[in-house]
Amino acid sequence: MRPAYHPTIAELRAFVACMDKGSVTEAAASLNLTQSTVSRSLALLEDKLGVPLFHRVRKRLVPSDAGRLFAVDAAAVLARLDEASVKTMAFGGRREILNLAVLPTFAARWLAPRLVAFSRAEPGISLNVSARLGAVDFEHDGFDAAIRRAGAAAGSEGGLVLLADRLCAVASPALLDGRETAGEGALTGLPLLQQATRPTLWLEWFREAGLDARDILRGHRFEQFAMVVEGAVAGLGVALVPDFAVERELRAGLLTLASPRRLALSDPYMLVHPPRSLERPAFARFRRWLEATVKQEATSAP
Incomplete structure (x- = not known):
């Protein structure tokens, strides 16, 4: 039950229009309503809130201090x-909508290019993909599933491994002065770009190579x-980035490998979800499609 002091949408629209136009007459015209309707909505709103939102000065509406504060x-x-209405309308005639929380780069560089095949196979299902770097609470956030790294997904259920977390060092060909690779030792003399949410990656890279890692934090941070x-x-x-994130740039020659070595980390990218999600046929089909896609790519990979 809505509390007695909660305004209706009509009252809010009337109030905001009055703030914008400065008069009931002009506000009514902008809303395609009668003047009496807008006046009544404004009076009801002020009565609910118990404070005057406007001062009436020579047929003009001058916002009170409370009105200016409430207007924001x-x-x-x-x-x-x-915004919520437009988002909902965008799904059109799709019968089923899945809400996914996905790491931003994984969503853009791995998931999105593959969704064409899913859309063709399941035209009745729409995906609402939200970028999430932090933890996901399935009970409160309303997501059906999330794609995380395994370590960040600790405690989640229903895991499906999608991709190994394997990093490569890449650079602009101009930065390497035409060299095919810089070599492990040469990397210590170049600016190293940092990833703010995973600040130890270069440290792990140099440790595995057996090189001095004291000067690794001298590049721009993103x-x-x-x-x-x-x-x-x-x-x-x-x-130093996941290899799936630079496939396009490597093929186009925008980037080149600065080292032939890869850094394989222990936590893969996973699809995680609460048990209740599998009760939804649409999600069960999405999960099966993901699993089949991963298996097919693993089989065809060189």
């Missing part, structure tokens, strides 16, 4: 409602791997 939140509520990749393309430094 009221406009934000209406904007969020409009929050996401996709940003690191763009920095490397621009020639800002050497990037």
Whole structure:
């Protein structure tokens, strides 16, 4: 049951229009409503809140201090409602919608290019993909599943391994001065781009190579791997990124391998979900498609 002091959408729209236009008459015209309807909505809203939202001065509406404060939140509520409506309309006639939380770079560089095949196979299912770097609470966030690295997905159920977490060092060909690779030792003399949420990657790289890692934190720092990749393309430094994230740039010659070595980490990328998600036929089909895609690519990989 809605509390007695909660405004209706009509009251909020009338109030915001009055704030914008400065008069009931002009607000009514902008909303395609009668003047009496807008006046009644405004009076009901002020009565619910117990404070005057406007001062009436010579047929003009001058916002009170309370009105100016309330206007910021009221406009934000209406904007969020409009945004939610447009998002829902975008699904069109799709019967089933799956909500996924996915690491941003994995969503852009691995998942999105493969969804064409899924859409062809399952035209009735829409995916609502949200970028999430942090933890996902399935009970409160409303997601059907998430794609995380295994370590970050600790405690989640229903895991399906998708891809190994394997990193490569890449750089702009211009930064390497035409060399095919820089070589392990030469990397210590180049700017090394940092990934803010995984700051120990270069440390692990140099430790595995048996090299001095004391000077590794001297490059630009970015929050996401996709940003690191763009920095490397621009020639800002050497990037240490998942190999799936730079397939396109390597093929196009925008980046080249700065070292032939790969760094294989222990936590793979996984699809995780609560048990209840498998009760939804749409999600069960999506999971089977993902599993089949991963198996097919593993079989055909060189």
